[in-house]
Amino acid sequence: MNNPLDTLLIHGGLTTDSKTGAVNTPIYQTSTYAQAALGQNLGYEYSRTKNPTRDGIESLIAELEGGKFGFAFASGMAAIGTILSLFKSGDKILISHNVYGGTFRILDKVFSNFNIRYEIIDMRDLSSLESAITPEVKALLIETPANPLMSVISLQQIAKVAKAKGILSIVDNTFMTPYLQRPLEFGIDIVVHSATKYLGGHSDVVAGLAVTSDEALAERIGFLQNSIGGVLAPFDSFLLIRGIKTLGLRMQRHCENALQIAEFLSSHSGVQKVYYPGLPTDEGYCIHKEQARGGGGMISFELKEGYDYREFFASTRLIALAESLGGVESLLCHPASMTHASIPAEIRAKVGITDSLIRLSVGIEYANDLIEDIAQAIERAKR
Template identity: 50%
Template sequence: MSDESHENGGDEDHRIETRAVHAGQEPDAETGALMTPIYANSTYVQDGPGDHRGYEYSRTGNPTRTDLEANLASLEGGEYGRAFSSGMGSINAVVNLLESGDHVVTGDDVYGGTHRLFTQVYDQYDVEFSFVDMTDADAVADAMREETELVWMETPTNPLMQVVDVAAVSQVAHEGGALCAVDNTFATPYLQRPLEHGADIVSHSLTKYLGGHSDVVGGALVTDSEDLDERLGFYQNAVGATPGPFGCFLVLRGTKTLPVRMDRHCENARTLATWLEDHPKVDAVYYPGLDSHPQHDVAARQMDDFGGMLSFELDGTLEEASALVSNTEVFTLAESLGGVESLIEQPAAMTHAAVPSEEREAAGLDDGLIRVSVGVEHVEDLRTDLAQAIETATN
C-alpha cells in the first residue's frame, strides 16, 4: 500500500453498490484481514534518510485514510479523493485555492457554517462573495466578474431543498474562467455525481450520510484533475485539517451500507413529504421528489432518487413551530443529519443561526421553517410521531 493510491483503483466498471463495499480496499497482504486496519501511527520507519515506504507522518498520509480516499473517489466517479477532519475543513481547503482580490459566486441558501466561513473568515482577507439564487443560471451569469475564480453550490440546498442545475451552472462558471465546486452532502454519490455534470470539485461532510451513524465527523473532496488534487493535497497537509485513522475506519464502515440506507431514507422521506403536503395544518413542503417542487424536473434529470431530507412550514406561528420540534418522540431534536435515526430541527434557531435574519428572510428561510432528516425507522412510526407533534403544537 502506498500514498499513491488516492486514485480510484480501476474498479470503475463495477456498479456503485459493489464499489461501496470494495473500492479502494484489499485484504491485508500479511494477515489476510478483510477490513482495512486502523493504522494508529503518527510516524513511520524509514529505510534511510528520506527513503520511506509511502508514508512518513500521518498528517501527510495514513494507510487507513488512503483506503477511504480511494473509496470516496470511486463512489463519486472521480480519480482523486482527499479526506478532512470535517466538512468545513474540506470547504476551507477549496477556498484556500483563492487569493486576495478574488470573487466567489455562491447560493443564497447555503449551510450556515459555509456562510459563516465565507463572510466572517475570508471576507477579512479581501475575498468577496456574491450570494444569488443559483436555481437561476442567468442570475449566476449576471453575478460573474472578471475576478470570479470560484462558483460554489449546494444541491439540494440546505435547508430549502432547492435543486441547482449542475450542468448549466458549471457551464456558466467555466465560460467565466472559474472553477465549479458542488457540496453533494445531501444527495450523496449514490443519488448524484456532480463530476458527471461538469463540476470540477465535489465536497462532502462525511459526518452525514456517508458515515451514516452519527458517530464520526469528517469531510472529503473529490476531483478528476491531477493539478487540483495536488493543490488541495498541499493545503490538506499544510493546514492539517486531516482525519484520524479511527474516523476513517468508521466512514469506511458507513460507505459499505450507503446504498441500502439511502434507498430506505428516500422511501421514507417520499412517503412523509406526500403526507405532509396534504396535511391541513402544513402550509408548504420542500422536497425535490414532489411534482409540486419548482425544480422537480431538474432533480429527476440529475438525481437517481430524491434523498432523505425535507423541510416544511406550518400554517401557524413561530411559537407553534418551536413547540412542534420540541414535542416529538421518535424524531430527535438535534442538529446534523444523515444518520439512521430521524432528526428534526428549526434552522433559524439552530443550524442557520449564524446567517443574519434579514439574509434568511431574503432567501425565503422563515423562522418557522422545520427541517427533517428522515431516518430508517418504520415510516408509520415516523408519520404517527409527526402527526401527534403537529396536533400538540397547533392546539
C-alpha cells in the same frame, strides 16, 4: 432501487489489506514511520501527510464520485476551509442563495479577513448568474438540493457556465451522496462532503471529504491538506469506510421513508408548504430527476398560521431535536436558530429561511411510526 454503486460501496478503494488479506481496512494508529535510510521509505513518512487507513477512505470516495483524487479531512468545514484556501486576496466566490450556515460563516467571518469576498446569487436564474460573474469571480459554490430549502440547481448548467468563464465549480454533495448524485459526471470541478452525515450514517464520526479529477487541482488541494493539517484520523477513517459499506441500503430506506412522509405532509391540513425534490409537485423536481437517482432523505416544511412551531418541536416523542442529519435516526432541526443562525436575519428572510421553517432528516425507522409522531406533534402544535 438498483444502483451501479452497490458493489463498489463494499469493494471499492484500497479497503482491504494486501499484506494480511484482512477484509477490513486496518487502523494504522501511528504518527510516523521508520525509514530504511535517508530518502528511503515505504511511501509513508508522517501521518499528517499520508496514512494507510486514510488512503482507504480517500481512494474509496474518489471511486464512488467517479473522480481520480480523494481527500479526507477532520470535518466537513475543514474540507470547505481547505478548498476555499485555493483562492487569494481579491478573489470573489459566488454562493447559491441557500447554503449551510457554516459555509456562509467561514466566508463571512474568516476568509473575509483575507479579502476573499462572496456574493449570494440565486443560481437557478442563469441570466442573473452570468451577469454576476465579473473578472474577480473565481468560483461558483453550490449545494443541490440546497440546505435547508431543498432548492435544485442544474449541475450541467453550472458546470457549463463555469467552464465558459474559466472559473471553478464546487458542489457540496452532502445531501445526495454519490449514491444518488455524482456532480463530476456533469462537469463539476470539485465535490465536497460533510461525511459526518449520510456517508458515516450513524452519528458517531465527524469527517469531511473532497474529490476532483483534475491532476493540477489535486496537487494544490493535497498541498493545502498537508500544510493546513486538518486531516482525518485513522480510527475515524476506519469508521467512515465501515459506514459507507451500508450506504446503499440506508439511502434506499431514507428515500422511501422521506417520500411517504413528504406525501403525508403535503396532504395535511395544518401544513403550509413542503420542500422535497422527490415530490412531482416540487418546483425543482424535473431538474432533480435528470441529475439524481432519488429524492433523498431531507425534507423541510412550514406549518400553517394557527400552529406553533415551537410546540411542534417540543411535542415529538420519537424524533429528536438535534443538530446534524443523515444518521439512521430521524432528527428535527430549526434552521433559523440552529444550522443557519450565523446568517443575519435579513439575509435569511430574503432567501426564505423563515422562523417557522422546520427541517427533518428522515431516518430508517418504520415510516408509519415516524408519520404518527409527526401527526400527533402537529396536532399538539395547534393553537
